[in-house]
Amino acid sequence: MKGKTLNLKLKVWRQKSATAQGKFETYEVSNISTEGSFLEMMDILNEQIISNGGDPVAFDHDCREGICGMCSLYINGHAHGPDEDITTCQLHMRKFTDGDTITIEPWRSAGFPVVKDLIVDRSAFDKILQAGGFVSVNTGGIPDGNAIPIPKEDADEAMDSASCIGCGACVASCKNGSAMLFVSAKVSQLALLPQGRVEAARRAKSMVAKMDELGFGNCTNTGACEVECPKNISITNIARLNREFLSAKLKD
Amino acid sequence: MANLFSSSIGRKLLMSITGLFLIVFLLVHLTLNSFLLLDGVLGFEEGQMFNAGAHFMATNPFIKIMEPMLAIGFLVHIMYSIGLTIQNIKARGAARYASGSKTDDVEWSSKNMFVLGIFVVSFLVVHLANFWVKMKITGDPLLHQEASFPFMGAEAHGENAYALVNTAFQNIAIVIIYVIGCIALSFHLSHGFWSAFQTIGWNNTVWLNRLQTISKVVAWFIGLGFCVIAIAQYLFF
Numbered sequence: 001m002k003g004k005t006l007n008l009k010l011k012v013w014r015q016k017s018a019t020a021q022g023k024f025e026t027y028e029v030s031n032i033s034t035e036g037s038f039l040e041m042m043d044i045l046n047e048q049i050i051s052n053g054g055d056p057v058a059f060d061h062d063c064r065e066g067i068c069g070m071c072s073l074y075i076n077g078h079a080h081g082p083d084e085d086i087t088t089c090q091l092h093m094r095k096f097t098d099g100d101t102i103t104i105e106p107w108r109s110a111g112f113p114v115v116k117d118l119i120v121d122r123s124a125f126d127k128i129l130q131a132g133g134f135v136s137v138n139t140g141g142i143p144d145g146n147a148i149p150i151p152k153e154d155a156d157e158a159m160d161s162a163s164c165i166g167c168g169a170c171v172a173s174c175k176n177g178s179a180m181l182f183v184s185a186k187v188s189q190l191a192l193l194p195q196g197r198v199e200a201a202r203r204a205k206s207m208v209a210k211m212d213e214l215g216f217g218n219c220t221n222t223g224a225c226e227v228e229c230p231k232n233i234s235i236t237n238i239a240r241l242n243r244e245f246l247s248a249k250l251k252d
Numbered sequence: 253m254a255n256l257f258s259s260s261i262g263r264k265l266l267m268s269i270t271g272l273f274l275i276v277f278l279l280v281h282l283t284l285n286s287f288l289l290l291d292g293v294l295g296f297e298e299g300q301m302f303n304a305g306a307h308f309m310a311t312n313p314f315i316k317i318m319e320p321m322l323a324i325g326f327l328v329h330i331m332y333s334i335g336l337t338i339q340n341i342k343a344r345g346a347a348r349y350a351s352g353s354k355t356d357d358v359e360w361s362s363k364n365m366f367v368l369g370i371f372v373v374s375f376l377v378v379h380l381a382n383f384w385v386k387m388k389i390t391g392d393p394l395l396h397q398e399a400s401f402p403f404m405g406a407e408a409h410g411e412n413a414y415a416l417v418n419t420a421f422q423n424i425a426i427v428i429i430y431v432i433g434c435i436a437l438s439f440h441l442s443h444g445f446w447s448a449f450q451t452i453g454w455n456n457t458v459w460l461n462r463l464q465t466i467s468k469v470v471a472w473f474i475g476l477g478f479c480v481i482a483i484a485q486y487l488f489f
Contacts, residue, residue: 013350075351076354077349077353077354077355103350103351105350105351109343110342110344175344176340176343177345178343208259208260208261211260212259215342217260218260218263218336218339218340218343219260219264220362220365220447221446221450222362222363224358227356234457235460236460240453240456242261242264242451242452245259246256246261246265249256249262
């Protein structure tokens, strides 16, 4: 089975290091299969650059199955490119047409400084998780799986929130550089379950405090994050985080 | 409660509560403005209802308490919006996307709340200069015209606020400024109303769409309500 092929012009952000001045470089790639993934197209571009003796374009990627959250390209005005509910690795080249010019940029937000080319430092998300995105579990015998009954609706909603892969598309798409969608998903996935309720108040307070400390912006509920989120995380999670945080603070 | 207002969500809570408070004020204001049109319908002489309403607002002790509260509400809402917006500009960083932002389904007003707010504040300054300053501070010959109206079951005499308003709205330039100001207000509220509930935490998957719809209805009811009254005053009174 052989699909169509594309010839494309790529405008790629090149930046040698975190402190270096970056600029766009234009490349041309040809014979790109419409069946391929965007990252496979990037691989072909890099092979081409290497064989010409150049420095390949640095970009983040890992599982290439849409679940790790590593790939992070801002393509033609969209985080993860012009398709719904997918990560960049799941973006097919059939979304483009022959002769297109594709602009490829790193996430742009003060919270995610560029490391090199298209790679940004997203360790701020790890710091927020370390501040409270966990449940404390004592060692001992394995508890029975059904010992704590959980309503199906709650389990489903917690699972929906837990599908956040922490890719940072929400921050990248936000005009306020706010991390509220990420933090709210990570608070919700535990707040909805009895095991997570125990530390819920402390969790909401410390994760929000860390988010503020790291310089992420204040959410103004534009909803751009929800639209660009590859995992369809709803902004109703943000309302839940606000609820959790405010009730925790009012009890202090 | 410790440090609530030093957190991002705490500061946004202040924006929500003051915003909703200001919306309540707008509804009271709109009710009073509707008196400008209702004399004929309810069998009063032109201006009687509005003058009675203005007299009530000027003499009622509850309103006297609410007046400084309202000023504080405006100040908190404006000051915090400036602070939060500066933080957001910093958080966004200096670098911009060369390919822009093509995210669909984002309300236009939600992306322009601060600019719309500047429009509303500019309008507020004109509005206060037109009426509030004259009624409360400098006085105006129009206010001293003879005005009598039924008040609390008796005939009362007071300032002729109707004459001041009616005269102002005979000027087409003022009417146009009011229409522009009130349309900006509508856009501001169409996002602000539901956003306030979201920030307070009163939202979920069921209420999200409902609140967004209610928000648009409330916003345009208020904004267009003020516009219609100003235009009707210009055309028919």
